[in-house]
Amino acid sequence: MKPRHLLLTLGLAALPLPAAAQQMEEHSKGMAAVQPLYETVKGWLIASAEQMPEENYSYRPTPEVRNFSELMGHVANTTFMFCAGATGGDNPNSTDYEEVASKAEIVEGIKASFEYCDAAYQMSEATAMEEITFFRQTGSRLWVLMFNVAHNMEHYGNVVTYMRLNGMVPPSSQRGM
Numbered sequence: 001m002k003p004r005h006l007l008l009t010l011g012l013a014a015l016p017l018p019a020a021a022q023q024m025e026e027h028s029k030g031m032a033a034v035q036p037l038y039e040t041v042k043g044w045l046i047a048s049a050e051q052m053p054e055e056n057y058s059y060r061p062t063p064e065v066r067n068f069s070e071l072m073g074h075v076a077n078t079t080f081m082f083c084a085g086a087t088g089g090d091n092p093n094s095t096d097y098e099e100v101a102s103k104a105e106i107v108e109g110i111k112a113s114f115e116y117c118d119a120a121y122q123m124s125e126a127t128a129m130e131e132i133t134f135f136r137q138t139g140s141r142l143w144v145l146m147f148n149v150a151h152n153m154e155h156y157g158n159v160v161t162y163m164r165l166n167g168m169v170p171p172s173s174q175r176g177m
Contacts, residue, residue: 030142041152042114047171048159054103073097079113082148083120085134086141
């Protein structure tokens with residue numbers, strides 16, 4: 001490469017660095033790093049619950065695994081549990097969503113669990129770093145929230161499989177999601 005072309009290439013490559021550095025800095029703090037991941041999986045799970053036809057809520061890929069309704073109910077139950085643990089509050093959920101079969105009730109439960117969690121993902125950085133005990137383990141409140149995101153991503157992977165086996169395109173593969 002000619003020296004002038006190399007300088008032009010290096011100069012152009014350097015242009016986006018301030019924006020990239022600013023974006024990286026915005027996601028470098030604990031809560032700022034986990035919050036977008038939470039919003040992403042929240043959106044995918046709500047969209048999945050809404051998009052799956054009611055007749056497929058009883059779909060079970062194999063006899064050993066939960067059907068779609070039970071899987072989404074599990075996500076709703078545990079999302080309430082994780083966020084109550086992270087905030088130190090009482091779990092407001094009084095419904096075992098794994099036992100609910102109707103699409104409307106599952107969608108309502110998924111949305112309610114995430115509405116409850118939204119405040120937890122807005123806690124201050126100082127609060128997020130406070131040490132708590134959760135599942136007989138000690139860690140920060142942020143650790144519990146990260147555990148929640150990982151758990152929900154794990155089950156979103158299950159949801160993707162259920163949707164694909166039913167000829168559907170999961171939200172994460174749809175344009176604009």
